[in-house]
Amino acid sequence: MKNWLPFSTTIFFFYVVVYLGICTKLTHSLTPDGLSLLSLKSAVDQMSDVGLAFSNWNENDTTPCGWSGISCMNITGLSDPRVVGIAIAGRNLRGYIPSELGTLVYLRRLNLHSNNFYGSIPSQLFNATSLHSIFLYGNNLSGSIPPSICNLPRLQNLDLSNNSFSGPIPKALKNCKQLQRLILARNKFSGKIPAGIWTALENLLQLDLSANDLNGSIPEDISELGSLSGTLNLSFNHLSGQIPKSLGNLPVTLSFDLKNNNLSGEIPQTGSFTNQGPTAFLNNPLLCGFPLQKTCRNSEQGSSQSPNSAPSAENNTRKGLSPGLIILISVADAAGVALAGLVIVYIYWKRKDNSNGCSCTGKTKLGGTQKSDLCFFCACANGFKNEESELEEPAEKAQKGGEGGGELVAIDKGFTFELDELLRASAYVLGKSGFGIVYKVVLGNGIPVAVRRLGEGGDQQRYKEFVAEVQAIGRVKHPNVVRLRAYYWAPDEKLLISDFISNGNLTSVLRGRSGQASTSLSWSTRLKIGKGAARGLAYLHECSPRKFVHGDIKPSNILIDNEFQSHISDFGLNRLISITGDNPSSSGGFMGGALPYLKTVQTERANNYKAPEARAPGSRPTQKWDVYSFGVVLLELLTGKSPELSPTTSTSLEVPDLVRWVRKGFEEEKPLSDMVDPVLLQEVHAKKEVLAVFHVALACTEADPEIRPRMKTVSENLERVGT
Template sequence: MLIRHINSLFTLTFVLNYASALTSDGLSLLSIKSAVDGGDTVFSDWNDNDDTPCNWTGVSCANISGISDPRVVGIALAGKNLTGYIPSELGNLAYLRRLNLHDNNFHGSIPDQIFNATSLHSLFLYGNNLSGDLPLSICNPNRLQNVDLSHNSLSGTLQKYLGNCRQLQRLILAGNNFSGEVPAGIFPALANLIQLDLSSNAFNGSLPYDIGQLKSLSGTLNLSFNHFTGKLPPSLGELPLTVSFDLRHNNFSGEIPQTGSFANQGPTAFLNNPLLCGFPLQKTCRDNGSTVVTPGTQSLTPRVNGDESKKGLKPGLIILISVADAVGVALIGLVIVYLYWRRKDSNGCSCSCSRRFGGNSKSKFCWFPCVSRFPNTDSEVESEKGDGGGGGGGSGGEGGKLIAIDKGFSFELDELLRASAYVLGKSGLGIVYKVVLGNGIPVAVRRLGEGGEQRYKEFVAEVQAIGRVKHPNVVKLRAYYWAPDEKLLISDFISNGNLASALKGQTSTILSWSTRLRIAKATARGLAYIHECSPRKYVHGDIKPSNILLDNEYQPYISDFGLNRLITITGNNPSSSGGFMGGALPYLTQTEKVNNYQAPEARVSSNRHTQKWDVYSFGVVLLELLTGRSPEFSPPTTSTSIEIPDLVKWVRKGFEDETPLSDMVDPMLLQEVHAKKEVLSVFHLALACTERDPDIRPRMKTVLESLEKIRT
């Protein structure tokens, strides 16, 4: 410490002797040049004979009312691999607002003196090697809003003086060596705190009872990977309903409360707390030796009394099982006989659909196999056994069925064959046609491929499950056709292109902010339904603007839901999706080598699909709605490691550097100045969705609730 002060004193003495023309702010900044190893090379344009430091790399200035010369308001030297210490002279910068030194190799302690810069409101020092305690003077700047000291080697305990940072909005201390109990009395004073991250430290003891008074908190309360003990305070349930908990890897005990915000949490929030029990964990709580089944769970091990567990099956149960087996065998026999006689009685037919939907004289099948009879709405079809003419007749007499999933949407296969058809496009998810039926209703018909003949039951089960997902903002699957050499999906046709085309100006209407917000909300409703209310609580897996279709009223419809799974069954390559399911012609897109809407963990092929992948993708869509930029607006990285898409990194850096909002939002929105607060709210929500750690991202239900609160 003494050596550091001697070096700083020497630097200032040298500068005073030879750089009298430089402003006082410039003199203070030269201390960084002295404190960094190889500073003369790194800061080659920081010259002591300049009149002002405002043109130096990483320095920003502003005109202050009542002061003639511009003053230093920002220092941005992040990610430059700088090695050295943070000089205390930075505290002399009276108008410094933001200090960004993150992702370097600064060591030593954080000097108390830098908080003499009373205008400071953003301090980003994460990703260094800083050590020591949290400075006692940290709350001296009464405008301090953002403090991110994560991923250093800081230690010590949290003290009540943190409650003096009354304007604080973000306190991120993750990945350090802090320890001890978190005292009561801090959180009630932090009325503006919207983000709290104390994860990956060594905090212990019970949570303070007043933690539930963080009424402005949003996103995720992250207390994971610590040594917290005791029961969860019921006051946690008083936090806003949009807050997600991350309490993993602690030593909490007792039953999880079932009040307020606790009811909105999934099991992931409480994992690896061996002594926690109750819903939503699949672990029951025991009271006086008896097992209490928590609502929503079941005991996996039946309780037995006496020697019942040692007894064999009762005679009556054995007879019942035998009868059931006999009935099952008889039913299988009847099905086999039925299929045999049906195949024997099938009639040949000529192929009349040649050249209409892709069939031709050289192909071995028609797009729709030939029709011999229509006994019911399932439209049984038979294939021609091959008469040597007109494009072939299928696969040796093996037919298929056109099955209507929506019983109110019935039509015969021959009606589909006679209808006018137009090619919409082709992607890794199949060729898509617009077909206008005889009653004038257009439908979208997707041809999935020829394979998968051995997986009929799996295909039908998957299609039927997709068909049960019915929501106003999800494209409806109306019917499907299956044959050994042909699989088709018939869905609603959405007429006005997709969101990708609209954002690129390929439609006649420029999307206003109110329209974009309405699209975001409705898309969130559809995706939240898929996650929370669909029969299997699905993952979409491919959310992006080209898969968000728009009708003439700019109402969005999520398309291509469930198709990746169906493509896997049929054997095609699901390399990309063009948003064709139900879409109009603008959905024709190039196959993408990299899907920049995918979450970082989704790019590892061995990882299992999760709903948090969709949340990340939706966050990127929100950023595109806000900025008008696609995720690949700058050249993608050539590194083989997992990287966050450029758009996400660009927006995060913009907020850290406090880039003016006008430089980040879509220029088309600049005239809607009244929407500034709404735009900021959506920006913060999008950044929460695109957190690198999937466990920190909110659930889609929480995202929807946050969006619904933005403007009615």
């Protein structure tokens, strides 16, 4: 009895300690959201980079909100923050998607792209009814899309591209009424594109079903997707039948990509079809009509029959013609000739009166005002040729330069000066690059010009090529493109004389002369610069005589005047440099030392404005290169961050990959204030405009060049911002 009491007391205290320990552990245990997330860690192969992706995922934590890749938010009425985002992308993780993620009822964004997840999407995932963005592209997922996917009432973004999904595209997608982006490219989906679902998706902005095994015809009701922007991509499938004419009702700024299918018949010529290039329809053997170089058989038959039938009909008519009727026909013919002569005379004097540009409306000339700047597409469609006759006289005069010691040739008749005047003028070095040294030269009349020294090489044969190229550049006349005024060719010197743009280039305007960020550029000014550059580049692509590809769009090649208008410079120079055959920077002087080389200008850092495909050795420039580069320039205007800064530079503006950084920010739905230049945060009214330009820039910087819009579309989209 004496021993029992102490023993019982010991047992009692033991149970108290155990109970208190259990209660303490329960009080500090991981939240249910954390336990659900641990299922994802368990579902990943331990051979993957688990340590890097889940390094701080500790089951002893009370909350998962500090774990890498996890975003939380305080929910009204709940004591603990809840998980709203999972972003573990590009970590080379191999595993499956656990069904337990469906218990995260407040989860909004699931971003597991660019890993090696396999298996199917568990239908239980769609119990997480707050989900509005699912990014699973770039994995090895398979199976079909569960019909229950539209149990997610807020689903806006679904990107399952570059996987191995198969089966039909579910008709249940019509219940995803909030869907804005449906990207199912590069999978194994088969069957027909379902009809009867697209009318319900009135918020859809992007549709990409390319590179699958889809067959059948294109549904008519796709034409009901009035909110589509960018590119409607149905390429690399097995679609057949005619292209529905109703697709012409889609927005005129939309680009089509229907190549590599089995489509047949004539391409419709209405609405948005009139803005498409031939690449949109390539590799459809039975497709014909504009813009393809293949006329339709019915048209050929009609044209071949008419010459044969017309003479017989004409002969039959002539047999019965009376002398009086013949006289009447002759009088009518004479009157027609006279009328044609009057029209020709009228056009001649009209062109002379309007020598500064082309009229789009009958009232406004191309080249004078901001309003007329928008006319260039109209001018191009109406056959605007930039008055090529102006170049005939300089071309004849230039022949002398090839024969003798050299001669200055003015391309613009209204811009004349003598070579001696250029030699005597004051000169200042503006810069030096692979395209030669550029000087500012002030002429005797006080007008400044920019003179670019190209090099010393080139024989008589190369001289003719040089003149042809210079004439093509000289025909380009647009308010947002630097105007070439004259050129000089001699055996030991080649010069280009163009307008001097007074406010430097976009790099100096954005960063200042010292390289520091500028705080003076308002949103309206940046938008003006972006719009002007887009207009100039679109003109070079669509309307210039040579349909120029610039190949090196970056802020230093966008010049800014005192009114902050943009001017595209340095287009067409690659060809001229190859003709002269010299490295311009290796030459010792300028015109025999008349304009000495005053200082050394550092060459630009590595060009991070180039498109991904442009970085491959031996690749040839394309217009889609320019679109990508322009998109990076837009991002720089928006963020104030330069993609050209050296990784060793210590600065808060350093962004190793500006495009990737912005895309990640949008995928993770970071606040706009985290990405936009802090200077612009003061202009609260501009938030919608800034967001719209971000979307334009992201479309331009798509990795796939076929998805990028044309510069014409980019310019039109920017013009709508702020109006």
